Amino acid sequence: MWAGHHRENSSMYKRTPSRDYSNMESVEENLDILDNGLDKGTSNPSWKLSLPHVLVATISSFLFGYHLGVVNEPLESISVDLGFHGNTMAEGLVVSICLGGALIGCLLSGWIADGVGRRRTFQLCALPMIIGASMSAATNNLFGMLVGRLFVGTGLGLGPPIASLYVTEVSPAFVRGTYGAFIQIATCLGLMAALFIGIPVKEISGWWRVCFWVSTIPAAILAAAMVFCAESPHWLYKQGRIAEAEAEFERLLGVSEAKFAMSELSKVDRGDDNDSVKLSELLHGRHSKVVFIGSTLFALQQLSGINAVFYFSSTVFKSAGVPSDIANVCIGIANLAGSIISMGLMDKLGRKVLLFWSFFGMAVAMMLQATGATSLVSKVGALYFSVGGMLLFVLTFALGAGPVPGLLLPEIFPSRIRAKAMAVCMSVHWVINFFVGLLFLRLLEKLGPQLLYSMFATFCIMAVIFVRRNVVETKGKSLHEIEIALLPQD
Secondary structure, three states, rough: OOOOOOOOOOHHHOOOOOOOOOOOHHHHHHHHHHHHOOOOOOOOOOOOOOOHHHHHEEEEEEEHHHHHHHHOHHHHHHHHHHOOOOOHHHHHHHHHHHHEEEEEEHHHHHHHHHHOOOHHHHHHHHHHHHHHHHHHOOOOOOOHHHHHHHHHHHHHHHHEEEEEHHHHOOOOOOHHHHHHHHHHHHHHHHHHHHHHHHHHHHHHOOHHHHHHHHHHHHHHHHHHHHHOOOOHHHHHHHHOOOOHHHHHHHHOHHHHHHHHHHHHOOOOOOOOOOOOHHHHHHHHHHHHHHHHHHHHHHHHHHHHOOOHHHHHHHHHHHHHOOOHHHHHHHHHHHHHHHHHHHHHHOOOHHHHHHHHHHHHHHHHHHHHHHHHOOOOOOHHHHHHHHHHHHHHHEEEEEEEEOHHHHHHHHOOOOOHHHHHHHHHHHHHHHHHHHHHHHHHHHHHHHOHHHOOOOOOHHHHHHHHHHHHHHOOOOOOOOHHHHHHOOOOOO
């Protein structure tokens, strides 16, 4: 949000002479002009005021990670207890039906967030997670499990775009990247928590029900804690609730910064924020290029093969003589380590740099895995290439390609379309995720690991080129500076 008292005037901004955001070099130049016009001697607002609100919001990301991993270990016990053991279609549905619910929730998220506000959307996100997890925990048949997982998926779809929106809109600019990395860290912790809680499932009969019941606790905490959190001042301002927006700025930034933050917010108010945003405007209108950039980033994130790596990790480690539970721990540690490192680098190196080198490192890691799948190396060498490449891939993914898109896109989307544009872009994420999960094993069987990993490496190289040409750096810029620089002329 706001980096401090700026003395620039909107007349110093050189507007991008395009309605489709196509001249990215001019946009970068605009942001450099803005940066040079800042008063570097002024102090930043305290990060401590907004931190509690951000931490509460990231509970939704913890739940996202937890529910993605909660059925991995207990699936066999669930299938035995509910009577569909050996039915691979039913087992696949228990895992993947969440993706269908997530797509529904994600598509609706932008309209819900703009309609009822960010705080209430978090509460609406928690509600189906509580209901769905309770249904899954209490059911005695496959149908009840599937309905519960569908409910949970709806909450999962609502959570990520709203978390990204909220963190972007309530964070001071100088720590917005660091706070954005909290989302990825919370997701990693959720995955690891699901793994840890699922450990006794093979020894204790019915323990899988406990795994589902446990998830209702953080969901209830999220719903209750949001009552005490600040509403997004950006959303309040769009609703015409000016006094409330200023009061929330005081809670988030301090009294001394609130009035200035309001004046900065007014600079990008062109009087059309309350106009309804139609889907056609996002897909074909003046904002279509920036929505295309966001959708492509999420598509390339999934086409890089990250979920395929997670699906196949146990097999690779098993071939190296490593048990599946230890393999999952190794992958989780690599994921968490990369996320923590990205938190320290996000506001130092910037989003574009991390994204660029993250995809580059992922391409190298995929080529290592492809090399390990050839007959050119010895069996021991193949294991080193496969396991080392896989861990390197997860680490480099967590450094940039994992956390950056969810942070960058709310920064570059104008306030008027931000929530709905995020919904569209993250829906692409869920669709690609579904097809990668559906087709990966079949492609692996038909093409073999060498060719398949080479294809993933090619997508990573495509992502490197795309980031270089289309992504702008937003490090340290307030949202109003970014919006002014990207603003299409009327």
